[in-house]
Amino acid sequence: MNKEDFSELARQSPKGIIINYFFLLYKTGKFFLVFIPLVLTSNKEHQFEKIVYTFIALTVVILIVALLQFFFFKFKIENDHFILNQGVFFKKKSSIPFDRIQNVNFKQNLVHQIINVTQVEIQTAGAKEVEVSIKAISRKKAEALKARLQQGVTVVSEVEEEEANVPKSKVLFKLSFLELLKVSLSENHVKSFFWIFAITSSLFWQFEDLLKDYNLLPKLLKFYQDNESMVRGSVQLIFLLSTFVVFLSIIISFFRVFLKHFDQKVSVLNDGIQLSQGFFTKRDDVLKMNKIQYITVVTNPLKKSLGIQSVKVNQAGSAKTKAKKRIEIVGVNNEVLNSLKTFFFGNKSEEEKKEFRPAPYYLFKLFLYSFYTLFILNVLMWLVSFPFKFQLLITVVLIAFTIVINLLKYKKAYYDIEDKKLIVGAGSVATVTSIMDYYKMQNIKLVQSFIQKRRGVASVHLQTASGVIKMPSLYEEDAIELMQMILEEACNSKKNWI
Amino acid sequence: MLDTPNYKPLHQKYFKLMLVRRTVFSIILAAAVFVFYFINKEKEIPDFVFLASIIAVFLFVVLYISLTKTIFNRKKYLVHETYLSYKKGLLVRQMTMIPFSRIQHIEIDEGPIERYFKLSTLSIYTAGDSGKDLKISGLKKEKAQEIKELITAYIKDE
Incomplete structure (x- = not known):
């Protein structure tokens, strides 16, 4: 010592x-x-x-x-x-x-x-x-x-x-270099694409004064008008530029994941697990068993084909430190996932399973919201007198995109009760599954707008000590039954939530 | 569990309090329109704009005051053996339930208008996100105290 x-x-x-x-x-x-x-x-x-x-x-x-x-x-x-x-x-x-x-x-x-x-x-x-x-x-x-x-x-x-x-500490699993490469490559690169977009536009606004001072913006516009045919012809340039942006997004998200989860090691302690990882910044985090509120398993089609997923562990904490306390374990294969689940929730007992699905109204709501968004976007494009052909093209592409996304979202949403655990499915392209010992909930809320009321539909919001789990648009009877089961367990359980 | 019809309304005086609050707000809103009009007198705002805004404010105030009763009636609470429940909402109805065993602390406070009506607000805090917990206004002071003591006793027994 x-x-x-x-x-x-x-x-x-x-x-x-x-x-x-x-x-x-x-x-x-x-x-x-x-x-x-x-x-x-x-x-x-x-x-x-x-x-x-x-x-x-x-x-x-x-x-x-x-x-x-x-x-x-x-x-x-x-x-x-x-x-x-x-x-x-x-x-x-x-x-x-x-x-x-x-x-x-x-x-x-x-x-x-x-x-x-x-x-x-x-x-x-x-x-x-x-x-x-x-x-x-x-x-x-x-x-x-x-x-x-x-x-x-x-x-x-x-x-x-x-x-x-x-x-006692026993290494549960260690992420090898090759596996880390797989994880980093199969990340959601769209996120970093939007990130690049946000940074570029914020830079643009920062340099707007500069552009104005040297009359760059009018010059650019004039150049565009004068050489419209040329610009339109230069498909090659646009292609090159977009390839570059896509490439850059992949690079960025690759390195973000790679550096954060480098040399990831999960060890089992007797009252929790220890997670160490990082390249430039090495972190050793201890996840205390009783502080864990729920876990979220995330995977996407690419990761699925590689047989890996990431597990986010949500710990109790104030809103300020919440982001810090959501700890992510990446590159988890099915076998490790099962042992993690057993570790967090104990052994599975054969109990009846109760399945709930959102009402078709949920799909209607998704399409309604997409319609609003597209409508506003089109009005905005019209206001800045965007070239009509581009506007049409963008709208058509977005419509196709939202149809696919909304159908996937509807298909992937489910709320199951199994073995005193709540399993909430969500996601569109990605598949997001949250698993929770539901006696740990803090409060539960039934939310029903007047349109939902007319259609006999209601949503359930489950507040945990680590954020809220939303279950949108169930049939009213289902929502009440689900709520009742969860409330009863939380009221009667003698187990401590922390 | 949920279909118990025993939800209790808030104290009748709270309806008066809501009316007072809403009337004061309406007067301030109307005054703001007039003040804005007089400040910008030189800019010669067309009469119809002024008229339209007066009508809009008037309609809003009528709706705002006349809906008070409905909004008041929608607010109901239930103190069950093991949990506390509260219903509210006009366009979006909400029903929140908090098990006693999850309650971290309880506050009772009264504002100046509330004190005049001898009412108080009961705030319930859990370990969930702050600001998303329960707040029941319009309880008689003694009633709020009673609920607080009931819950505190329950938590101590655990």
């Missing part, structure tokens, strides 16, 4: 200054990014010198702040409390009792990895959720700290289970 006892107030590893420095630099850099177009568009004398001086001044200020932050950041362990003092001008003292600590997670980004230190994140539960992070200490110290901090937690569980004292 380690000799570290943390009884004295101590600072982080001096390398923490570097981490603080880069962190501040990153934050300031992000802030100043907004001003870049402004600087580029103004035409003042000595501009270059000014920029350089500002940059140097900023760097020095950041260095001083990083140093101060480091010297005023001290922590220790006292009377089963984690004590943290921080703040240069506004002193902040936090004291966290061990039994309130939920998770201790490690994180290493690129800078951490280069200088060989670890960031420790301490998540706590309580009326007010707080999160404390120590930016940089050595891995050895981090492990020792984690062991000390979780002593309190182990003592509590010791009463229930004798074995809890011995931390």
